[in-house]
Amino acid sequence: MPDLPYTLIAELTYRCPLRCPYCSNPTDARDHGPELSTSEWQTILTQARELGVLQLHLTGGEPLARKDLEALVRHARSLDLYVNLVTSGVPLSKERLAELARAGLDNVQVSIQSIDRARSRAIAGVDVFDDKRQVLEWVKALGLPLTLNVVLHRDNLDEVEALIAYAEQVGADRLELANTQYLGWALVNREALLPARAPLIAAHTLASKAAQWLAGRMEVLFVMPDYHTRHPRACMDGWARRFLHIAPDGTALPCHAARSLPLTFLRAPEHSLAEIWHRSPAFEAFRGQAWMKPPCRDCERREQDFGGCRCQAFALTGDPAATDPACSLSPHRKRVTDARAQAGEQRPRRYLYRGTRGPGAPG
């Protein structure tokens, strides 16, 4: 019997006004089916709660693009889910945010790209710097708990100290300094995004110190990029163990990137979440240890990191059951160390922005 899912990540839409080159949406997002209706999402939320889910992330794309967001928040609130809105903050009015707060938001997570306007525009691909600043003020004015999220990469890693000060200034309850995970768009843009080791270590040190002195006031989380660690990350706390992810068209996944894998994923709500979670072959595929190959199979860390990320293993080796090349024991480790060696080199680099034609498409 698998564990019960604890968190539902509801990816309401792939639509987004921003074009960040590390977007976690699939690079072929446009090719997927139509978005679920309001009542289909409500069915999914109800089933998720019955299945054991307590935390709900409403995300995207940009979830504000859904006109029924308020209705979904109200429904989640009626189920006693902890409702976290994960947003770029664009486009939003103070009235709509107040309505969402009344509907039952428990936490708002706003992402920013940089504390510098020009850099922010260069990363997001659009000028939304002032809009975001405004949204942060509204969140606090409405008394909502605020998580500030920043995806880190070589073009903003030097801002960590300033970002911590900024987060304090805007009254964030939690600051997530999360290095880019090199999948999807971020893998396409890896050469432009992957930082060298020295600035990364410096940033990590600053964040660790800040986490100590701010303990009890503001939570500071720093996520290392696994390209620069010895062990792979315990991706999603293990395959289909704690997280259930629903894509805009209802496809149920163990994580946002999993639809890149050669597996057949079922759609909700036409298939119930209980069936998907407990009985679907794709969710069973990498649970437990039977699927593991050496060196994972005999590794003493196999219950800590679960062999790392399946999507990264597949993206870098072509085998979804391979040891994640982020692991120093992986026979494919060179794929990671080569990229890392190039990361220190200074050369002109340009982003391929999300929303431009997919990287594999002709013409």
Added chain:
Amino acid sequence: MTIEPARRYQLADKVKLVFDSNRKAPMLLYPERGLSLNEVAAAIARACGQPVTVAEIARILRERFPEASPQTIEQDVIAFLQELERRGLLQSVG
């Protein structure tokens, strides 16, 4: 960080106490995470729904658990409040 007897404490705004019927346990939910609570911890968390002192929480618990020694109760209250404070889940309201 120390819990002071004269101060009043309350759960932070971001915290939500729910009963999880699947795991048959009260849970304290906050961004990204949750704490599964035992009966005593849940009683303390419930009392912290409004501003309270350690002594007031202890009094509520003594009624609820008459067989426990008052000293143990007070130690439990302080220890749990410290855990909450360490995680940023408790606010001091004067």
